[in-house]
Amino acid sequence: MTDTSNPGAVVKSHPMLDAPIINRVPPLVVARNLTKYYGSIKAVDGVDVIAYPGEILGIVGESGSGKSTVLRLLNLEEPANGGVYHLQINSLANTNLFDLDRFDKRDVRVHHIGIVYQNPHLGLRMRYSASGNVAERLLITGERTFGTLRSKSNASLQASEFPIDRVDDPPSVLSGGMQQRVQLAKAIALQPELLLLDEPTTGLDVSIQATVLDTLKRIQRLRTITMILVSHDLGVIRTLADRVMVMRNGRVVEQGLTDQILEDPQDPYTQQLVHAKL
Amino acid sequence: MPLLAVNDYSKIFEIHHLGRQIPVFQHLTFDLMAGQFLLVSGPNGIGKSTLLRCLFRSYLPSSGQAIFDSSYGPIDLARASDIDILTLRNEEIGFVTQFLRPRPRVSALELVAEPLLGSGIDEAEAFQQARDLLSNFGLKRELWDAYPTTFSGGEQQKVNLSRALVAPRRLLLLDEPTASLDIATRESLANRLGELKDQGVAMIGVFHHPEDVQHLIDDQVELAPIAVHANGVPGD
Numbered sequence: 001m002t003d004t005s006n007p008g009a010v011v012k013s014h015p016m017l018d019a020p021i022i023n024r025v026p027p028l029v030v031a032r033n034l035t036k037y038y039g040s041i042k043a044v045d046g047v048d049v050i051a052y053p054g055e056i057l058g059i060v061g062e063s064g065s066g067k068s069t070v071l072r073l074l075n076l077e078e079p080a081n082g083g084v085y086h087l088q089i090n091s092l093a094n095t096n097l098f099d100l101d102r103f104d105k106r107d108v109r110v111h112h113i114g115i116v117y118q119n120p121h122l123g124l125r126m127r128y129s130a131s132g133n134v135a136e137r138l139l140i141t142g143e144r145t146f147g148t149l150r151s152k153s154n155a156s157l158q159a160s161e162f163p164i165d166r167v168d169d170p171p172s173v174l175s176g177g178m179q180q181r182v183q184l185a186k187a188i189a190l191q192p193e194l195l196l197l198d199e200p201t202t203g204l205d206v207s208i209q210a211t212v213l214d215t216l217k218r219i220q221r222l223r224t225i226t227m228i229l230v231s232h233d234l235g236v237i238r239t240l241a242d243r244v245m246v247m248r249n250g251r252v253v254e255q256g257l258t259d260q261i262l263e264d265p266q267d268p269y270t271q272q273l274v275h276a277k278l
Numbered sequence: 279m280p281l282l283a284v285n286d287y288s289k290i291f292e293i294h295h296l297g298r299q300i301p302v303f304q305h306l307t308f309d310l311m312a313g314q315f316l317l318v319s320g321p322n323g324i325g326k327s328t329l330l331r332c333l334f335r336s337y338l339p340s341s342g343q344a345i346f347d348s349s350y351g352p353i354d355l356a357r358a359s360d361i362d363i364l365t366l367r368n369e370e371i372g373f374v375t376q377f378l379r380p381r382p383r384v385s386a387l388e389l390v391a392e393p394l395l396g397s398g399i400d401e402a403e404a405f406q407q408a409r410d411l412l413s414n415f416g417l418k419r420e421l422w423d424a425y426p427t428t429f430s431g432g433e434q435q436k437v438n439l440s441r442a443l444v445a446p447r448r449l450l451l452l453d454e455p456t457a458s459l460d461i462a463t464r465e466s467l468a469n470r471l472g473e474l475k476d477q478g479v480a481m482i483g484v485f486h487h488p489e490d491v492q493h494l495i496d497d498q499v500e501l502a503p504i505a506v507h508a509n510g511v512p513g514d
Contacts, residue, residue, distance in 0.1 A: 020359040022350045022366070052361050210382040221396055239381075243360050257335060257360050264337040268294035 035082035058241030114187030287342030320501035452483035
């Protein structure tokens with residue numbers, strides 16, 4: 001029997017896989033040994049995240065597994081207690097992003113990273129218009145011409161498949177699915193290389209959820225943007241993710257191709273997680 | 279060099295909560311040349327589909343090699359990194375089942391064109407090829423822009439086959455694609471597979487009724503039951 005507990009491997013479930021030989025494009029995201037404590041609790045305990053340009057990497061796990069914390073670290077929202085984080089972008093390739101001061105971190109966030117939160121209140125001003133929410137993102141970069149702001153915002157809303165006749169409505173009067181589309185439009189307005197998605201469709205009706213997932217898929221195809229998707233919903237992960245990492249207690253227990261993780265999980269915990277699905 | 283060289287290939291499922299190992303196939307060795315059609319045979323439940331899924335890496339094989347002569351050079355599908363497998367799935371290795379996963383508000387045409395769009399082909403060209411294939415499999419024209427979530431089983435299968443066969447592949451894994459097809463669709467599929475084979479596409483297939491594709495079969499690999507000792511450990 002194959003020994004699946006090889007202690008020398010970074011991720012124990014794949015002791016036997018080779019390094020990439022076909023793909024010569026380096027990963028966009030290389031984060032190693034991510035560590036985050038809250039008091040005495042190790043929320044993230046030595047996690048590696050590698051994501052290649054244009055792929056969708058899923059992170060699954062139960063509540064408290066540390067998956068959303070990983071996303072916040074990658075968004076440079078809060079300081080890490082340890083680890084290094086590189087984005088393979090010309091001007092940044094040799095920089096550990098965790099070492100930047102808060103102004104430079106903000107700059108990286110604005111230009112290279114977009115994020116969509118589960119809770120739209122975290123990502124939107126509920127009383128500005130949809131278009132205004134997106135324009136705010138463009139203003140940060142110094143764009144001041146009203147016509148340009150408006151046309152760029154609307155283009156981004158259109159890419160998010162937001163109905164163009166509602167761009168003047170504020171998120172407070174929009175449905176949950178529409179609010180997520182505004183968040184998405186805002187996140188991709190500056191054409192970031194990396195899009196982080198934290199439970200983007202959780203709480204939406206199943207049919208609305210499916211259309212938002214389709215929009216994400218289309219955006220990924222048209223813009224070759226790299227996405228990291230956190231979700232507890234295995235159906236969402238199956239629909240969207242190319243590869244998936246399974247987290248538990250702040251650690252990665254297994255990672256692999258999405259269909260392989262869902263159909264032939266190797267780790268005892270993943271086997272239970274997959275089979276617990278209704 | 280064969281397109282695929284499978285050597286001493288085994289799959290054992292390990293079910294942790296039962297503390298059990300379930301051997302499926304062991305020490306399989308066979309070659310497949312470009313343009314060759316290999317039938318996987320053996321009784322029901324013996325693991326024919328499991329073999330295909332291991333080659334596609336939906337399952338992780340337990341040991342052995344499957345050296346694929348990709349356009350990038352030889353690569354062992356049993357050990358290749360996940361990201362390399364994704365590239366091969368996008369460009370060189372296709373998997374054809376009898377099941378479609380329709381998505382709400384995605385039209386039949388769009389579903390079929392998607393594998394081409396993903397590989398960067400021009401949109402007009404992709405949709406033209408999708409139309410050709412749908413018409414080849416006999417899906418009524420008025421359904422092309424409709425959503426397959428509402429289609430009958432037979433109509434969904436036509437979409438499914440079109441989607442699975444639209445993009446050029448060097449190796450196709452066929453997991454009972456003819457099951458529950460009507461006669462006309464079965465014939466279109468056999469014709470299409472014949473065309474692809476003539477173009478040099480290699481195929482490994484599991485068929486409930488191999489007579490559907492009898493004229494295409496060049497060789498077969500037979501899966502035999504594995505002796506299991508009383509303690510659940512496979513013997514040889």
